[in-house]
Amino acid sequence: MGDVRMTQVTALVLRAISAGHRYGFDVMEAVGLPSGTVYPALRRLDKGGLLSAHWEPASEAHADRRPRRRIYELTGVGRAALPQAEAKLAEARERLSALAPIRSERP
Amino acid sequence: MGDVRMTQVTALVLRAISAGHRYGFDVMEAVGLPSGTVYPALRRLDKGGLLSAHWEPASEAHADRRPRRRIYELTGVGRAALPQAEAKLAEARERLSALAPIRSERP
DNA sequence: GTAGGCTATGTAGAAAACTACAAACACCGT
DNA sequence: ACGGTGTTTGTAGTTTTCTACATAGCCTAC
Numbered sequence: 131m132g133d134v135r136m137t138q139v140t141a142l143v144l145r146a147i148s149a150g151h152r153y154g155f156d157v158m159e160a161v162g163l164p165s166g167t168v169y170p171a172l173r174r175l176d177k178g179g180l181l182s183a184h185w186e187p188a189s190e191a192h193a194d195r196r197p198r199r200r201i202y203e204l205t206g207v208g209r210a211a212l213p214q215a216e217a218k219l220a221e222a223r224e225r226l227s228a229l230a231p232i233r234s235e236r237p
Numbered sequence: 238m239g240d241v242r243m244t245q246v247t248a249l250v251l252r253a254i255s256a257g258h259r260y261g262f263d264v265m266e267a268v269g270l271p272s273g274t275v276y277p278a279l280r281r282l283d284k285g286g287l288l289s290a291h292w293e294p295a296s297e298a299h300a301d302r303r304p305r306r307r308i309y310e311l312t313g314v315g316r317a318a319l320p321q322a323e324a325k326l327a328e329a330r331e332r333l334s335a336l337a338p339i340r341s342e343r344p
Numbered sequence: 345g346t347a348g349g350c351t352a353t354g355t356a357g358a359a360a361a362c363t364a365c366a367a368a369c370a371c372c373g374t
Numbered sequence: 375a376c377g378g379t380g381t382t383t384g385t386a387g388t389t390t391t392c393t394a395c396a397t398a399g400c401c402t403a404c
Binding site: 368 | 375376377380381382383384385386387388389390391392393395396398400401403404
């Protein structure tokens with residue numbers, strides 16, 4: 131339950147979960163990042179207490195004819211961290227769109 | 238002159254230089270990233286041959302009453318890499334704004 | 345029965361990015 | 375002479391992210 135650094139990736143993953151994307155592969159597709167980035171981020175958020183995780187019942191996987199998924203849900207702490215995540219994303223969005231005008235030197 | 242990986246940060250720095258922000262501190266302000274991120278990125282771009290660097294003449298710094306600046310310019314290779322950089326930034330912008338809708342399962 | 349194609353989770357090792365600091369120069373105030 | 379503010383460049387050490395796999399379940403086709 132150490133504290134989690136709110137990076138761009140963790141913010142994206144947290145938002146994806148809050149939007150209803152409940153397992154790793156789905157989050158990967160939603161945010162467009164590879165498994166080697168998403169799964170470690172999910173684990174950090176889990177260990178940090180912002181997410182809780184459990185394996186779906188084998189019956190569901192069997193009914194859908196696919197491997198079992200690991201289901202993530204927002205915790206209270208995770209929900210409380212959402213505004214901070216959105217702030218981080220807004221900050222990043224600004225960085226990408228806005229480029230400060232060139233300072234005129236020695237006018 | 239090894240090849241440089243086009244990351245979000247290197248793309249931002251490259252764009253800042255192409256927009257006329259010619260030294261490290263200026264790039265830092267333009268892109269809103271700390272020195273510990275920007276200076277290593279500048280060095281990678283320099284070593285990769287996308288930028289060329291030189292110290293401004295001491296006379297200019299003295300005239301403006303400040304420490305000397307290290308001036309960066311786009312090389313031909315750097316200019317050629319700009320579209321790739323913009324593509325990377327567009328990709329990142331999309332990731333931040335768009336969140337894929339939730340897949341309905343077992344309809 | 346094994347090869348191939350999805351789905352799904354995961355890891356090892358390298359590269360990059362972040363935090364926190366250091367250092368130097370120029371000035372101003374006391 | 376010293377501390378403070380501002381500009382500019384930089385580094386050390388840690389954490390995060392990326393690339394490139396690996397593994398496994400479940401299915402279809404050969």
